[in-house]
Amino acid sequence: MQKRVTFSHRYLPYLLVAPQIIITVIFFIWPAGQAVVQSVLVEDAFGLSTEFVWFENYQELFADPSYLQTFYRTIVFSFSTAALAMGFSLLLAVMADRIIKGESVYKTMLIWPYAVAPALAGVLWFMMFNPTIGIISFLLGKVGVSWNHYLNGDQAFLLVVIAAAWKQISYNFVFFLAGLQAVPRSLIEAAAIDGAGPFRRFWSIVFPLLSPTTFFLLVVNLVYAFFDTFAVIHATTQGGPAKATEILVYKVFNDGFIGLDLGGSAAQSVVLMVIVIVLTIVQFKYVERKVAY
Amino acid sequence: MATIKIDGLKKRYANGFEAIHGIDLDVADGELVVIVGPSGCGKSTLLRMVAGLETITEGTLSIDGTVVNDHEPGQRDIAMVFQNYALYPHMSVFNNMAYGLRNRGVGREEIKRKVADVAAILELGDLLDRKPAQLSGGQRQRVAMGRAIVRDPKVFLFDEPLSNLDAKLRVQMRIEIKRLQRRLGTTSLYVTHDQVEAMTLADRLVVMNAGRPEQIGTPMDIYTNPASMFVAGFIGSPAMNFLALERMEGGRLRLPGSEAMLAEDDGSNGAPVLGIRPEHMRTVGTAADADIVLSVDAIEPLGADTLVYGRALGQEGEIVLRLGGSHSIGEGDNLPVAFDRNHLHFFDRANGRRADVRT
Ligand SMILES: Nc1ncnc2c1ncn2[C@@H]1O[C@H](COP(=O)(O)OP(=O)(O)OP(=O)(O)O)[C@@H](O)[C@H]1O
Ligand SMILES: [Mg+2]
Numbered sequence: 001m002q003k004r005v006t007f008s009h010r011y012l013p014y015l016l017v018a019p020q021i022i023i024t025v026i027f028f029i030w031p032a033g034q035a036v037v038q039s040v041l042v043e044d045a046f047g048l049s050t051e052f053v054w055f056e057n058y059q060e061l062f063a064d065p066s067y068l069q070t071f072y073r074t075i076v077f078s079f080s081t082a083a084l085a086m087g088f089s090l091l092l093a094v095m096a097d098r099i100i101k102g103e104s105v106y107k108t109m110l111i112w113p114y115a116v117a118p119a120l121a122g123v124l125w126f127m128m129f130n131p132t133i134g135i136i137s138f139l140l141g142k143v144g145v146s147w148n149h150y151l152n153g154d155q156a157f158l159l160v161v162i163a164a165a166w167k168q169i170s171y172n173f174v175f176f177l178a179g180l181q182a183v184p185r186s187l188i189e190a191a192a193i194d195g196a197g198p199f200r201r202f203w204s205i206v207f208p209l210l211s212p213t214t215f216f217l218l219v220v221n222l223v224y225a226f227f228d229t230f231a232v233i234h235a236t237t238q239g240g241p242a243k244a245t246e247i248l249v250y251k252v253f254n255d256g257f258i259g260l261d262l263g264g265s266a267a268q269s270v271v272l273m274v275i276v277i278v279l280t281i282v283q284f285k286y287v288e289r290k291v292a293y
Numbered sequence: 294m295a296t297i298k299i300d301g302l303k304k305r306y307a308n309g310f311e312a313i314h315g316i317d318l319d320v321a322d323g324e325l326v327v328i329v330g331p332s333g334c335g336k337s338t339l340l341r342m343v344a345g346l347e348t349i350t351e352g353t354l355s356i357d358g359t360v361v362n363d364h365e366p367g368q369r370d371i372a373m374v375f376q377n378y379a380l381y382p383h384m385s386v387f388n389n390m391a392y393g394l395r396n397r398g399v400g401r402e403e404i405k406r407k408v409a410d411v412a413a414i415l416e417l418g419d420l421l422d423r424k425p426a427q428l429s430g431g432q433r434q435r436v437a438m439g440r441a442i443v444r445d446p447k448v449f450l451f452d453e454p455l456s457n458l459d460a461k462l463r464v465q466m467r468i469e470i471k472r473l474q475r476r477l478g479t480t481s482l483y484v485t486h487d488q489v490e491a492m493t494l495a496d497r498l499v500v501m502n503a504g505r506p507e508q509i510g511t512p513m514d515i516y517t518n519p520a521s522m523f524v525a526g527f528i529g530s531p532a533m534n535f536l537a538l539e540r541m542e543g544g545r546l547r548l549p550g551s552e553a554m555l556a557e558d559d560g561s562n563g564a565p566v567l568g569i570r571p572e573h574m575r576t577v578g579t580a581a582d583a584d585i586v587l588s589v590d591a592i593e594p595l596g597a598d599t600l601v602y603g604r605a606l607g608q609e610g611e612i613v614l615r616l617g618g619s620h621s622i623g624e625g626d627n628l629p630v631a632f633d634r635n636h637l638h639f640f641d642r643a644n645g646r647r648a649d650v651r652t
Contacts (some may be wrong), residue, residue, distance in 0.1 A: 185381035194393035195367035208383045
């Protein structure tokens with residue numbers, strides 16, 4: 001039986017959902033529509049005339065090796081970020097799960113990074129790794145690693161992965177901890193009696209039981225790394241050096257607002273939109289069906 | 294082949310709560326010892342200390358002569374059947390049973406053979422590929438048993454393994470557990486709060502109360518010679534009746550309002566109490582032959598037996614009487630009842646212990 005709320009006035013329900021709908025339309029649906037329209041047009045350099053070109057912008061996009069390169073880089077970036085953020089937060093969650101005293105303090109402290117704005121998070125790490133004044137680059141120098149993400153593309157890439165992952169650790173931690181606490185104690189005890197040591201217990205019992213959480217977080221983290229890391233990159237490397245940290249969302253911005261190729265940039269953002277939609281569908285399908293066991 | 298020696302075992306939890314105040318128990322090889330008591334008396338705590346799932350605060354625990362206080366659960370060579378079965382939900386029945394063997398490095402072929410053997414004993418052969426979620430409660434229970442048996446451990450530990458089953462299945466599994474335990478000859482500790490389960494399964498019974506063992510003995514020993522009012526009231530169903538006694542001159546004890554002297558004591562017992570089981574009372578023809586006259590409140594015909602509930606003059610509590618067969622007794626009747634003199638129990642109200650009297 002579905003519950004139905006009865007309103008005294010016919011238009012009241014519409015009025016109540018109106019703000020939500022207006023915001024969605026103005027800030028999401030309308031720009032998305034604009035992007036789709038824009039992606040099939042070409043504008044001349046002075047913005048005086050536009051021409052309808054069917055899917056030419058898309059064809060150009062997928063014929064452009066630098067775009068494909070960025071695509072590949074984005075995938076590496078997203079999976080690295082997701083792996084780092086999830087691995088580290090799982091480790092923290094496992095440790096927090098064992099703590100009995102001071103648990104709430106520990107948890108609260110781990111939630112904080114989530115409240116930090118992405119740009120700030122990026123700048124924070126950027127400063128710590130700063131080749132001249134950063135504490136971490138200083139320490140790395142002591143152990144013989146010369147760090148300069150202004151020049152070294154790999155190091156810059158590593159830096160944005162770390163900064164992006166750090167932001168996401170809190171979120172993952174909360175879910176992993178809840179997942180761990182939902183694993184019945186008696187299962188762990190049965191496994192201990194069955195002669196499994198702590199590591200084996202974790203990998204053969206806890207981790208498989210955590211798989212719905214892990215899958216959910218994997219999708220969330222990939223989506224985050226794909227689309228939400230613009231600020232981190234913009235505040236730090238700005239896609240450089242030599243495009244080493246330019247991922248798809250950043251390229252949309254770069255080509256559109258710096259390069260002023262509006263049609264191409266719009267086509268890129270439509271591609272991104274499609275990816276989000278696909279990921280979301282996958283997520284819904286699997287979350288409904290409850291992964292694995 | 295294993296013995297268990299529990300010596301002065303105590304448990305204090307991290308919050309300071311003392312769950313076990315000290316218990317000594319020797320379990321012989323192949324013996325099935327049942328630990329019974331009301332909820333919260335520390336049965337599970339004791340069992341979990343033997344399993345190694347709780348630390349031992351004081352005292353020593355030895356299995357086969359080796360002190361195992363500091364051994365991990367996996368090193369103690371025990372198997373445990375949990376109340377909720379604790380089957381691994383993501384593993385098939387086969388893998389649930391094989392898990393402990395794999396952890397101990399048993400070869401692939403041998404695992405197959407062992408699991409197949411045990412599956413045959415427990416009639417699980419057709420279910421080996423299923424996940425626990427696809428099994429009925431009774432089947433899960435069997436898998437939990439199978440997982441314990443397949444490892445051929447020194448000791449079985451059972452923590453209320455039947456309490457999640459319906460009444461009929463519970464009786465079946467009870468018989469099966471006993472049969473298996475006899476056949477395998479594995480030393481076992483079995484925790485339950487069901488006194489019927491306790492009586493029928495046990496070679497020896499430990500009756501616990503508030504973290505202390507009240508009495509340890511064979512079921513019949515405990516039934517016929519309960520050491521305290523607690524044990525007397527806990528073992529046997531319906532529970533033993535307790536009747537207040539009057540002390541006359543010379544320490545003679547009688548029921549209030551009755552002429553018959555039941556016993557004599559030296560006056561060292563506080564307020565004397567008579568214990569008599571429902572099955573050790575019978576109806577008599579006249580009030581003159583009776584020990585008490587029961588004014589009947591309620592009747593429960595069970596078919597084979599009839600339970601009669603009522604009150605007697607000078608007694609506070611309700612009195613229960615079990616009569617064989619069926620009877621035409623009505624509510625409000627006054628029923629003259631006599632006691633079987635061979636089955637009288639005397640207790641000291643002050644400390645609840647069995648009293649020292651002459652009959
Ligand atoms: N981890 C714990 N910390 C503190 N006290 C505990 C803990 N576990 C159990 N206790 C307390 O110890 C006492 C004995 O608990 P235990 O679980 O052994 O009872 P039990 O006899 O098995 O009862 P039941 O028949 O309900 O299972 C209870 O009073 C319980 O509240
Ligand atoms: Mg218990």
